[in-house]
Amino acid sequence: MQFTINGQPYQAEADIRTSLLDLLREHLSLTGSKKGCDHGQCGACTVLVNGRRINACLTLAVMHQDDDIVTIEGLGSPNKLHPLQAAFVKHDGFQCGYCTPGQICSAVGMLDEVEKGWPSHVSATLNDPDFTDEEIRERMSGNICRCSAYPNIVDAIREVADAREPVRAEAAE
Amino acid sequence: MKLFDYAKADSAETAAREGAVADTKFIAGGTNLLDLMKLQVETPARLVDISRLPLNDIEEVDGGGVRIGALVPNSDLAASPIIRERYEVLSRALLAGASGQLRNKASTGGNLLQRTRCYYFYETASRCNKRVPGSGCDAQQGFNRILAILGTSEHCIATHPSDMAVAMRALDATIVTLGSDGEKRRIAIGDFYRLPGDTPDVEHVLRPGELITHIELPAAPAGKQTYRKVRDRASYAFALVSVAGIVAVDGGKIASARLAFGGLGPMPWRDTAVENALVGQAPSDALFTQAADLLLRDARGFGSNDFKIPLARRTLIATLRELTA
Numbered sequence: 001m002q003f004t005i006n007g008q009p010y011q012a013e014a015d016i017r018t019s020l021l022d023l024l025r026e027h028l029s030l031t032g033s034k035k036g037c038d039h040g041q042c043g044a045c046t047v048l049v050n051g052r053r054i055n056a057c058l059t060l061a062v063m064h065q066d067d068d069i070v071t072i073e074g075l076g077s078p079n080k081l082h083p084l085q086a087a088f089v090k091h092d093g094f095q096c097g098y099c100t101p102g103q104i105c106s107a108v109g110m111l112d113e114v115e116k117g118w119p120s121h122v123s124a125t126l127n128d129p130d131f132t133d134e135e136i137r138e139r140m141s142g143n144i145c146r147c148s149a150y151p152n153i154v155d156a157i158r159e160v161a162d163a164r165e166p167v168r169a170e171a172a173e
Numbered sequence: 174m175k176l177f178d179y180a181k182a183d184s185a186e187t188a189a190r191e192g193a194v195a196d197t198k199f200i201a202g203g204t205n206l207l208d209l210m211k212l213q214v215e216t217p218a219r220l221v222d223i224s225r226l227p228l229n230d231i232e233e234v235d236g237g238g239v240r241i242g243a244l245v246p247n248s249d250l251a252a253s254p255i256i257r258e259r260y261e262v263l264s265r266a267l268l269a270g271a272s273g274q275l276r277n278k279a280s281t282g283g284n285l286l287q288r289t290r291c292y293y294f295y296e297t298a299s300r301c302n303k304r305v306p307g308s309g310c311d312a313q314q315g316f317n318r319i320l321a322i323l324g325t326s327e328h329c330i331a332t333h334p335s336d337m338a339v340a341m342r343a344l345d346a347t348i349v350t351l352g353s354d355g356e357k358r359r360i361a362i363g364d365f366y367r368l369p370g371d372t373p374d375v376e377h378v379l380r381p382g383e384l385i386t387h388i389e390l391p392a393a394p395a396g397k398q399t400y401r402k403v404r405d406r407a408s409y410a411f412a413l414v415s416v417a418g419i420v421a422v423d424g425g426k427i428a429s430a431r432l433a434f435g436g437l438g439p440m441p442w443r444d445t446a447v448e449n450a451l452v453g454q455a456p457s458d459a460l461f462t463q464a465a466d467l468l469l470r471d472a473r474g475f476g477s478n479d480f481k482i483p484l485a486r487r488t489l490i491a492t493l494r495e496l497t498a
Contacts, residue, residue, distance in 0.1 A: 017174045019207070039208050040275055052248075052277045058204045059278065062179060063224055110273055118252040121268040121408065126257040141408035142272025 001065055005030065006074025012061075020064055021045045021056035024071060032072035032101045036144070043143035046102040046109075047071050053109025055142075072101035075108065083163070084108060087156035095147035103143045107157050110139045111164065131161060174210050178219040182226060185351050185386055191221045193353035193382025199223050201244055201280040204271075205287050214288075214295060214304055224280075228386055231255060237392030240349075243282030243385045247271070247337065250281055259393040262417050265400035266340035272409050282385035285338050285348065285365070286377070289331035289439075290411055291320060302328045303373040318477040319411065322469075322485070324438035329373030330475055333366065333440050334411050340400060342433035342441035343417040347389040353382030359389075366440035373439075396421030396429060401492045403436075403484060412436035414481060414488045420451075420496035427451045427497065434468070437485055444468055456497035461490040 003010045005028065012027040021038075024030040024047070036044035038057045045056040048070040076082035084104045087093070094100045114131055122138040123129030136154050145153065182188035192199055196218035200206055203224075209215040228242035231253050239255055250256055251267035271279065293299040293312045300309035312320055312330050320330045346362045366377050379385070398419045404410040415435035421428040430451040434442040447468045454460050465486040472482050 016179050017176065038211065040204055040272075043272065043274060046274055053274050054278045055204070055274045058207050058275075060179075060200075060203065060207065063200070063203070063222055106274065109277075113248070113252075113273065116252070118248065119257065119264065119268060121265075123268075126261060126264055138408050139273055142274045 023061035091156040093156040247276040262398035270336035329369035339435040349387040
């Protein structure tokens with residue numbers, strides 16, 4: 001099987017049952033994406049496929065050979081953090097850190113969804129909803145943090161969102 | 174996970190032909206199927222990958238309705254301008270279900286075919302007539318808090334888990350399919366699902382290989398639309414009770430009412446007697462209580478889900494108040 005991950009070509013020989021998550025971790029040594037529940041309930045495995053956040057544990061690697069896959073390793077590096085990585089550090093958006101790669105990949109995908117104007121369950125109106133903290137909590141509900149760093153995760157995402165979209169953030173205040 | 178053969182379909186026709194081979198499953202988003210395959214609740218010998226078929230469009234059709242490709246992801250359907258504008262109940266139902274990640278992957282057709290989240294269906298050490306026909310049902314004497322109060326049988330008390338399908342039931346959706354013999358079928362959503370009876374493993378009327386290609390919605394009905402969902406957590410949880418409601422009020426009287434329910438039965442539940450009791454009447458709590466009595470006239474709890482009967486009553490009344498305010 002052939003893949004494009006973080007802009008690089010990869011080849012792997014893998015059992016047909018291999019999930020995208022197991023391909024990344026066990027075959028390609030990209031261990032940033034984490035295995036929590038392996039059933040789509042915790043979000044620790046969240047990666048971006050063609051720009052959209054998905055659970056890597058609930059999809060077969062063989063189904064993604066033509067896709068553009070981005071993992072936490074492709075978002076930033078220790079010397080050049082992605083703005084969300086820097087904000088998670090600044091706001092202490094974790095304790096053990098196990099859920100963090102998934103939280104950050106999810107937040108990247110989520111902010112793109114907000115930019116496209118997608119509503120959420122808590123949006124008062126389906127068109128141009130205000131981007132409140134309640135919106136962040138609802139839209140990130142597919143990512144569980146067992147250390148319960150949620151308030152700081154919301155603060156980190158809020159900071160990046162405000163820097164990206166000052167107009168929308170003002171409207172929310 | 175049991176080993177399986179994998180084939181990628183290059184057309185809907187090929188998929189429907191290959192899907193008719195014994196022990197074959199289609200895979201699109203895979204979010205429910207792979208979950209069940211990991212637990213060996215589902216053990217298909219063969220997967221036909223339909224995820225790359227060109228069934229991704231949402232188009233307007235003659236008569237003011239829309240046709241939704243079976244592979245449109247739940248996120249895209251919820252965010253589609255035409256759905257947000259005309260079918261708010263459907264957007265709201267989709268957004269009330271699952272998580273952002275799952276909605277990005279889960280397909281419209283697959284959402285209709287989700288399997289129940291009954292604990293005893295998932296736990297392979299339990300007896301379950303849906304998973305192993307004839308083995309028995311441990312749910313009826315067990316932890317049945319999330320299970321059905323309407324439409325059950327002595328063989329199964331599972332609920333259908335979808336929010337989306339509840340909204341589509343209220344909207345009178347039509348499911349368009351392609352058979353393995355190339356025949357196209359149009360199935361009203363009211364005829365699509367089957368009550369458990371003594372074959373709870375048979376959940377719908379699709380034939381082997383029959384592929385859902387589209388879901389059509391007729392022109393949006395008049396009136397206010399809402400989706401009210403009651404669940405154990407504020408987000409990312411299945412419905413204990415949900416109501417998709419579309420009600421029009423004209424001259425102080427209810428002109429039309431469509432009400433479908435999630436969390437109560439083995440299929441998205443709709444009862445025209447409830448709707449008929451409302452039409453032509455002035456909205457009032459007495460009327461709404463009468464409607465709730467009708468809805469729940471045959472309701473039966475199994476112990477830990479008894480609370481769903483008063484909860485369904487209150488949720489229906491609150492929904493009707495909202496829609497007639």
